[in-house]
Amino acid sequence: EYPHVLLAHGGGGRLMHQLIDAIASTFASAELARRHDGAALRIGDMRLAFTTDAFVVQPLFFPGGDIGKLAVCGTVNDLAMCGARPLYLSVSFILEEGLSMETLGRVVASMQAAAHEAGVEIVTGDTKVVDRGKGDGIFISTAGIGVIEHDRPIGPEAVRPGDAVLLSGDIGRHGIAIMAVREGLAFETEITSDCAPLAAPVLKLLEAGVAVHCLRDLTRGGLAAALVEIAQTAGLHIQLDEAAIPVRPEVQSACELLGIDPLYVANEGRFVAFVPEAEAERALSILQTEPVSADARVIGHVTADGPAGLVTLRTAIGTTRVLDLLSGEQLPRIC
């Protein structure tokens, strides 16, 4: 259908899903078919999670973070979304000839600080250099290993009718922080990325024995794409309450200015958790004890009687809107 790769193929929308489907069908792995944030592997009598992400964000530094912090948190968070305790990271750099060593040094220091904060160790790496004009300063791929210390299956396939959908905090800050730098926008209140490690609140939920069914961090494609993917894979209906979804006023204004919908804006320190309705209150109070998820709340429910595979939003003015994947993306190279 598309003879060439478009920017939209990396944008977290429908085109990206089609491309990944084509790639993953060639790789033909049962773990890949789950389309979760990482793979859950059994090696010997251990359960391990394994995941990877590449980071190509521009600019390299932005309010609230930089490509190095993003590369560590991104992989830590995908491990956490597998219900794993993140342990070890690999880091591979693709440097463009001419990159300033000072910039590289700042990125490396930021990665080490983020790894320390998240309690993971960077144990192996690689460094390649490409000719000037064949890269863009620095690209980073991280992969990570975590240990799964429980027998719970966590993923879209474990979502059940009646589950409550919990959101860990306000949305849209990462994408808007990047966009503001790129477009040279200045707001009264500086908008900083939400980029942060998410393992602590997730592990607290699991250690407390909450029957977590599914977890997902809200990266490319934002809250909307994450929930649409889960609804489709689970074959269930998710009903959301717009009024319950926190968006800071400055993010709301920026979105209006830029003509984009905060529901589709990337985050790097936010996640959703699906838990049985009966455990929602307890789960919330656990999440609220961690600073990164202090503002957690219930934003919707999974229903058996609604249209299967769809996400619907009850808007503030009482109408209902179907959330779909965008075809491409709003903001390229956001992570």
Next chain:
Amino acid sequence: EYPHVLLAHGGGGRLMHQLIDAIASTFASAELARRHDGAALRIGDMRLAFTTDAFVVQPLFFPGGDIGKLAVCGTVNDLAMCGARPLYLSVSFILEEGLSMETLGRVVASMQAAAHEAGVEIVTGDTKVVDRGKGDGIFISTAGIGVIEHDRPIGPEAVRPGDAVLLSGDIGRHGIAIMAVREGLAFETEITSDCAPLAAPVLKLLEAGVAVHCLRDLTRGGLAAALVEIAQTAGLHIQLDEAAIPVRPEVQSACELLGIDPLYVANEGRFVAFVPEAEAERALSILQTEPVSADARVIGHVTADGPAGLVTLRTAIGTTRVLDLLSGEQLPRIC
């Protein structure tokens, strides 16, 4: 010393080592300090190997392989060099806008074929797209997990005086195959890359109980760089016999034409093994049962009395030459 990254910082020589030393000292991990092909981790009561490499080779397709096959074999081989059985791979793509889908499809199919041949499963991945002119078709980072099924420490620190140095086959084909395509050179005999998975011969050695002390695949920097790194880390002297090192005549001619030394040319399917002298013959006969190492031979020894940290070569004409790291590289973007 160098305010900006040079191509030579990725070239497998002295500049690359200095850059990696600076990066790794910030990451401050005991595993990284070993500077082996991958990390050996203990998780629960399991020993696992974990490694990563990025691949930026140009051209994407070359006689004997392509970037996809390279990306799978490279990570499989670094796991094997840790003495591990390779199990699972992650793959992260950085695609340049405009890349042809047909090219991408061929690379993905090649990765799957290589993974199948090497007996590993690609279980997780990521796909990013960068703007036209900010990448170069396709970059791939793979990471891998393997299981270490023995208690042997394998690495430069385990090398002992008296060890024999075994080489698995002829050297220089990968680098020269790439260079020939780039320079439009045609030889009477087409030179094909040696790119191949190396786990089978390594596992056979280990399963037979050979006391393998160190393993290393001969990638960037070639045989010379691999041995210099090991001699330096082990603080021992390695003496090589040039006449014992197989170089095919067409590779030798191409090297003369290009003015480069085959000892420094990259391979992607060759490795050295350090084993006690008394086990060398048995080890050789095991290696020779596998097609990829059918031409294995002893090329030198570790001595306690020679100059510590140096590699010396007894040349065919009876002189002695010290092998050192090149500062940069002979052939950029070879892998």
